[in-house]
Amino acid sequence: MxxxxxxxxxxxxxxxxxxxxxxxxxxxxxxxxxxxxxxxxxxxxxxxxxxxxxxxxxxxxxxxxxxxxxxxxxxxxxxxHVTCLEYLAQYAKYKVWVKPTGEMPFMYGNHILKAHLGRITEDTPEHQGVVILSMSDVPLGFGVTAKSTQDARKMEPTGIIVFHQADVGEYLRNEDTLV
Incomplete structure (x- = not known):
């Protein structure tokens, strides 16, 4: 060390x-x-x-x-790494809440679509790091916004809102390389 x-x-x-x-x-x-x-x-x-x-x-x-x-x-x-998610979620400036139907696709490594978006922090800029939470405030992972909050409102349901960076599913998928 x-x-x-x-x-x-x-x-x-x-x-x-x-x-x-x-x-x-x-x-x-x-x-x-x-x-x-x-x-x-x-x-x-x-x-x-x-x-x-x-x-x-x-x-x-x-x-x-x-x-x-x-x-x-x-x-x-x-x-x-996803192992720092607890601290990112605690101090994050911008957050995205995902509907229950969007939790599993995100935890399998997919991006978040507008159809899966529950809420988003107001005035989130484009290409900003965000923490992804379930609707019950459980941290699921983190990513980078594809669109700002204002642009996301005008998008169609299949448009990508947040690019996937890491999710709690990585504990199982990448357990050999996390430590």
Missing amino acids: RPLTEEEVKTLFEKLAKYIGRNITHLIDRQDDPHCFRVHRDRVYYVSESIMRKATSVNPHLMSMGVCFGKFSKTGKFRL
């Missing part, structure tokens, strides 16, 4: 800002227990500082620690 470099911090925070905006400060400056981001084998983990200090004694044999937020590709880009 090592701290992130300045370039890695910039890349990580730019990606997180697409989904939670300025709420990134709530992840770092927590009142209960300070947390930090650490890199281990190209994966970024969000972990409390107290646990991180204790884990340094077993570092060579450590498989993972904390919550995996995503991983860096070989080209230096950052890809969020």
